[in-house]
Amino acid sequence: MDNLILDLKKDIVEQLNLQNIKPEDIKEHEPLFIEGLGLDSIDALELILLLQKKYGIKINSAEEGKEVFYSVKTMADFIKANKK
Amino acid sequence: MANLFITRYSSIKHGIASANGKTIFNNNAHEASDFLKELYLFLKTDYPKFYKMDTQSQLGIMTAQLLFNESHLPGKYEEACIGVVLSNSAASEDTDSKYLTTLEEEDYFPSPSLFVYTLPNIVSGELCIRYKIKGENNFFISDCFDSTILCQNITYLMKYTITKACVAGWVNYKDGILDAFLFTIEQEAGNNKQLLNSEILNTLYSN
Amino acid sequence: MRKVYSIADNIVSPLGMDSSTNWDNVLKGATGVKANNKPSIHLKNFYASSLEENNLDDTLKGSIDTTVYTKLEKMFVLSISSAAKKCEIDLTSSGTLFVFSSTKGNIDILDKTATSNIPTDRLNLMTMAKSVTSFFKNPNKPVVISNACISGVLAIITGSSYIREGLYEKVVVAGGDIISEFTISGFNSLQALSQNVCKPFDKSRDGINLGEACATVILSATPQSNSSDIEIKGGATSNDANHISGPSRTGDGLTLAINNALLYSRMTYSDIGYISAHGTATLYNDEMEAKAFNSSGLSETPVNSLKGYFGHTLGAAGVLETILAMLSVKEQKVVASRGYNEHGVSLPLQVVKENKAVSFTNCIKTASGFGGCNAALVLSKNG
Numbered sequence: 001m002d003n004l005i006l007d008l009k010k011d012i013v014e015q016l017n018l019q020n021i022k023p024e025d026i027k028e029h030e031p032l033f034i035e036g037l038g039l040d041s042i043d044a045l046e047l048i049l050l051l052q053k054k055y056g057i058k059i060n061s062a063e064e065g066k067e068v069f070y071s072v073k074t075m076a077d078f079i080k081a082n083k084k
Numbered sequence: 085m086a087n088l089f090i091t092r093y094s095s096i097k098h099g100i101a102s103a104n105g106k107t108i109f110n111n112n113a114h115e116a117s118d119f120l121k122e123l124y125l126f127l128k129t130d131y132p133k134f135y136k137m138d139t140q141s142q143l144g145i146m147t148a149q150l151l152f153n154e155s156h157l158p159g160k161y162e163e164a165c166i167g168v169v170l171s172n173s174a175a176s177e178d179t180d181s182k183y184l185t186t187l188e189e190e191d192y193f194p195s196p197s198l199f200v201y202t203l204p205n206i207v208s209g210e211l212c213i214r215y216k217i218k219g220e221n222n223f224f225i226s227d228c229f230d231s232t233i234l235c236q237n238i239t240y241l242m243k244y245t246i247t248k249a250c251v252a253g254w255v256n257y258k259d260g261i262l263d264a265f266l267f268t269i270e271q272e273a274g275n276n277k278q279l280l281n282s283e284i285l286n287t288l289y290s291n
Numbered sequence: 292m293r294k295v296y297s298i299a300d301n302i303v304s305p306l307g308m309d310s311s312t313n314w315d316n317v318l319k320g321a322t323g324v325k326a327n328n329k330p331s332i333h334l335k336n337f338y339a340s341s342l343e344e345n346n347l348d349d350t351l352k353g354s355i356d357t358t359v360y361t362k363l364e365k366m367f368v369l370s371i372s373s374a375a376k377k378c379e380i381d382l383t384s385s386g387t388l389f390v391f392s393s394t395k396g397n398i399d400i401l402d403k404t405a406t407s408n409i410p411t412d413r414l415n416l417m418t419m420a421k422s423v424t425s426f427f428k429n430p431n432k433p434v435v436i437s438n439a440c441i442s443g444v445l446a447i448i449t450g451s452s453y454i455r456e457g458l459y460e461k462v463v464v465a466g467g468d469i470i471s472e473f474t475i476s477g478f479n480s481l482q483a484l485s486q487n488v489c490k491p492f493d494k495s496r497d498g499i500n501l502g503e504a505c506a507t508v509i510l511s512a513t514p515q516s517n518s519s520d521i522e523i524k525g526g527a528t529s530n531d532a533n534h535i536s537g538p539s540r541t542g543d544g545l546t547l548a549i550n551n552a553l554l555y556s557r558m559t560y561s562d563i564g565y566i567s568a569h570g571t572a573t574l575y576n577d578e579m580e581a582k583a584f585n586s587s588g589l590s591e592t593p594v595n596s597l598k599g600y601f602g603h604t605l606g607a608a609g610v611l612e613t614i615l616a617m618l619s620v621k622e623q624k625v626v627a628s629r630g631y632n633e634h635g636v637s638l639p640l641q642v643v644k645e646n647k648a649v650s651f652t653n654c655i656k657t658a659s660g661f662g663g664c665n666a667a668l669v670l671s672k673n674g
Contacts, residue, residue, distance in 0.1 A: 244555065
């Protein structure tokens with residue numbers, strides 16, 4: 001699980017082009033949207049792509065993804081539960 | 085109609101970032117996007133959104149930072165009274181190519197964050213967001229810097245609309261080459277006292 | 292300041308090759324939007340309004356070598372020459388300026404199955420524009436405007452400014468965009484595409500349809516004699532300064548553009564008898580427009596969106612929809628906002644459900660686009 005969390009942090013930084021942020025600086029329980037990292041709707045769509053590309057999991061809309069993308073931890077839990 | 089004046093100008097070209105003709109930063113050893121990041125750090129810019137932008141928008145944002153560095157144009161006028169009139173020849177060519185790489189048959193994952201930058205006027209949008217500019221917008225495509233078309237448009241806006249100041253110029257990123265020139269137009273002469281006309285703009289652009 | 296009139300126009304779209312055929316089809320409730328499958332487009336069964344290139348080539352046969360121009364260029368040539376035939380204009384004169392509006396130009400050159408031999412330098416918007424002005428032997432450098440989805444309205448505003456300043460006798464404003472893998476995949480990646488024919492302002496709206504079209508208006512300081520030319524009264528643009536792709540949640544930017552367009556036209560909201568909205572049918576755009584129309588006093592004014600007939604034609608939209616607004620003024624008729632059944636925005640609007648006769652002199656065309664831009668244009672019956 002720890003590896004997944006670390007990988008996810010690296011993936012998020014890369015996929016979202018967060019060049020001024022180090023993966024280790026992202027706290028796993030910190031909200032990703034609005035507060036915390038302050039990601040926006042376009043970032044949500046990129047995270048949907050990330051899940052599809054790397055883990056083969058399809059999320060149909062940003063709405064559907066809201067709970068999944070709450071934090072790195074919720075993303076990791078979702079991936080563990082749904083990974084193909 | 086009152087005269088219009090070029091009150092400040094800035095440029096990023098040939099590895100040199102300058103404001104009002106004075107070199108602020110130079111480094112021609114670097115690749116374009118690295119140059120812009122170095123400049124960002126050198127000017128102690130505090131605007132993390134910069135990192136998400138495409139190279140052309142980063143170019144526009146840094147040239148605007150040089151333009152507004154000591155002046156207070158955004159604070160001097162009401163938001164709705166400042167216009168943005170930009171131009172280039174490349175449209176959004178570089179980002180178009182990057183977006184295309186996400187459409188490869190074997191690796192088909194069209195990227196929304198790249199797609200939103202595949203329009204030339206997005207750089208205007210980024211400028212407006214950062215400096216809270218809400219007035220008239222225009223974006224012209226021309227083969228090269230066309231001072232005539234910009235003068236005509238700016239003059240019209242300042243004469244017939246509520247526009248009291250304009251940010252205008254050229255923001256072009258093509259084939260790895262950065263070429264940006266921005267200037268501000270106001271109804272009061274600044275220290276430079278340069279009247280707005282095509283010839284002066286061409287001279288300032290070429291220097 | 293000189294007045295500006297639209298003395299001729301043309302629409303080339305799946306609903307017809309001239310403005311009146313398009314108008315007649317819109318009155319009948321026809322739509323160019325349908326399910327499409329194209330070899331060059333990855334997404335299957337996408338809903339869009341697509342123009343058959345064969346139809347275009349057939350219509351142009353004999354007047355142009357259809358093998359050396361792109362689809363969009365052919366659309367421009369057809370639309371501009373058709374409009375020019377309806378008025379007194381010398382396209383070869385230095386007193387005639389061409390103003391183009393396009394968001395992506397010849398982007399279909401990049402489509403994987405493109406077989407044409409068009410050189411890739413025609414991806415450049417100015418190069419594309421010049422290939423059209425060269426065809427017409429116009430000596431002037433064209434003006435090319437590319438400002439997202441407000442380009443068409445902005446091109447009319449900018450074109451008008453040249454007439455008002457006496458810089459040119461006539462200005463040909465032409466807007467166009469085509470469907471391509473580039474734009475379909477892009478809007479799809481934003482989850483912006485509808486799964487069906489779009490429904491602007493409706494409760495069940497779920498996104499846009501893309502469309503392809505080319506539309507032309509010819510502007511002049513003097514109306515044609517004995518005609519019902521429409522006057523371009525005034526226009527304005529603005530920026531939300533909020534987000535590069537998401538519409539403002541307040542509608543303040545569009546409100547500013549509308550209020551300024553009215554100011555420059557020496558009018559108030561009560562002078563406006565009809566609104567031709569942008570109405571793309573995304574959740575956020577339509578909600579934003581509803582806020583703006585309410586803020587500017589237009590909540591009681593008949594309004595429609597034409598995107599259900601033509602799809603969103605990007606660089607053509609502002610010109611195409613302005614032409615239909617002009618026809619509405621001439622015919623004193625407002626067409627149904629196709630796709631609207633149940634009110635789906637949080638504020639009241641008078642969305643027109645069925646074609647109806649409306650007595651009015653002035654109307655307003657609005658548009659909004661990526662980059663946070665907005666535009667509004669006021670049109671008036673002449674005389």
